[in-house]
Structure formats: structure tokens, C-alpha cells
Amino acid sequence: MSRFLRASILLMMLAACGGGGGNYSAPRQLDDACAIIRERPHYLRAMERTERRWGIPVHVQMATIHQESKFIGNARTPHRFALGVIPMGRQSTAYGYSQALNGTWEEYLATAGHRRAKRDDIADATDFMGWYMDESSRRLGISKSDAESQYLAYHEGRTGFANQSYLNKPWLMEVAKRVAARSEMYRQQLAYCR
Template sequence: MSKKLLTAAVAAFFFTGCSSQPPANSNNLCSVFQDKDGWYVAAHKVHAKYGIPIDTAMAILAQNSKLSTQDNGLFDGLTSAVGLGNEGFLVVSDEIWQQYKDEAGTFLSDRGSFADALDFMGWYMNKAKERSGVALCDAYNQYIVYREGFEAFNARTYTAKDWLLKEASEVRTRASEYRQQLLRCNLY
């Protein structure tokens, strides 16, 4: 095997190993947790730590990343152009990511780690409750705060963004479906 071919094979293996493939069926949370066993454990740890509903946090992540760290194409380019970090499962500003790491004491956190992304969601959802009065179980408004930030949410600038209101409705519906699915899951 030529040196160039070997180098290409190693690089391909490395880069595909660094991204997370989406679950086979992201519309069913039981299937997601069966596919990604470590995610189930991480979700329960974050629920215990922050008191967030698993269904709400997972619905937000599903809307945001399709539960994958794969390249999101045009969306990634747009988020980079406006100063948002688009690595891994999260699309958040580098500033808010750093604030999370500082306040939560998670200096080695990585947006490409599902457990770290979910921990961020727990922290951020509690900030939304504290700073914007959004209940932890309010998937619709938690999603809007996540996408807009606290100040924009509090100023209600999102009301003119039909696309965002539609996405928030999708998150609310998915969270409700996830909640019902979790009640029927028999994972362990």
C-alpha cells in the first residue's frame, strides 16, 4: 500500500471516528437511548443535577443538531458568519460557552461530547428560568431562549420571526412525544 493511500485511510478513519452518527430513529427517544446507551446515562445524570425534563432537553438538541455532530452545511456557514460556535451538538456563542465552562467548572467540556452538550443544556435551561422566567418544562419558550439569547427573548424580538415560532412549535410537539415515549420505554 502506498504511503499516500495509507495516510488517506488513517485520516478518513480518524475523522469519521470523531463525529457522531445520528441515531437510527431520532423520532423515538426510546430508540435513541437504545442506540446510544451512554446518552441514556448522561440524560439521567443531567436530570438529577439540574432538574430538567429529559424530554425537553432532548427535543431541543434534536431540533438543533438532529442528534449528530455531522457537518450541517449551509447552517454551519451561517452560524460561523455571525459569531456562533457550531461545533458538535450545540450552536451557541463562544462567549456563552465560556461562561458555562467558567460557572459550571467544566473547563474540559467539549461541544462534540453528547454528555457535555446535555450538561450545557441543563445549565442553560436553568439560566433561562432564572433570567427570563421560563419554566424548565416549557419546551416552546426554552427553545426560543436557546436560539435568541436572554436579552432578545426578554425584549420579545422573536415574535416577528415566523420561522423560529414554527421551530419552537416543532420542539414542543417533539418534547410531548418524547415524554409519552419515555413513559412506555423499558430500557433497563
């Protein structure tokens, strides 16, 4: 057997065993908070730590993560194409569970995170989200349990929220309402499954 063939077989075996990174797939039942935390108990531990540190309720975190990434740890924005076929890069630098942008992530690392924090780690992503929403609460007076307003500030940035840029985006206001409804659904579910 040639070296190339042996190396190829070894590489395929490693890939099949998951040798290339973490499990970034979404939980199976995204409409059931209890099922999510049964399948991924480390999600709940991470969100509870964030709630203790920043005061952002677990259900608000869950609803926001659902909207941003559907709980897919390595989620990215779609590619842009020129003339419909020439790749021009991604729509933004958003990445991970929280879809944090590069600049905002760097600000978080400099002020509240630890140097090795990663956007595709649920504990780091929820801590980032807690930091961001806590700051929105302090600067803009948004209740930490107001999932709709927190989401609008998260999506538009604090300056955009303060300038009410979302009023020109009816689609975004609908998304924020869905985030609020999901947050309430998760809150009710979590009350029974903890």
C-alpha cells in the same frame, strides 16, 4: 514500493478504520426516543445526569438537540457566500450537539463546566444545555419542562426572550411549537421504553 505509496496506503487504512475522531452521525430513527437510546445508550446516561444536576427533563433536552443539530455531534452552521461564490465564513460560531456559540460556551466553562468540556461530546453538550436552561428558569421564570419557551430563550438569548424578539419572527415561533410537540412525543415514548 515507494515510501510515498506506503504512507498513502497507511493513511487510507487509518481513515477507513475511523482513526480521525468520533462518530458524529445522527441516530437512525430520530422520531423514536426509544430507538435513539437503544442505539446510543450513552445519550440517555448523559441526559439523565443533566436532569439530576440542572432539573431539565430528558425529553426537553432531546427535543432541543433534535432541533439544533439532529443529534449530529460536529454540526456547524452553513457557510456564507459573497456574490454567491466567495466563502465568507460560517453564519455563526454555533457548534456541536447543542449548537452553543463560542461566547456562551466560554461563559459556561467559566461558571459551570470543566476546562476540558467539548461541544461535540454529548455529556458536555447536555450539561451546557441544562446550565443554560436552568439559568433561564431562574432569571426569566420559565418552567424547566416548558420546551417551547425554553427553546425561544435558548435561540434568542435571555435578553431577546425578555424583550420578546421572537414575536417578530413567526417562523421561529413555529419552530418552537414543533420543539414543544417533539418534546411531548419524546416524553410519552420515554415513559414506555425505560
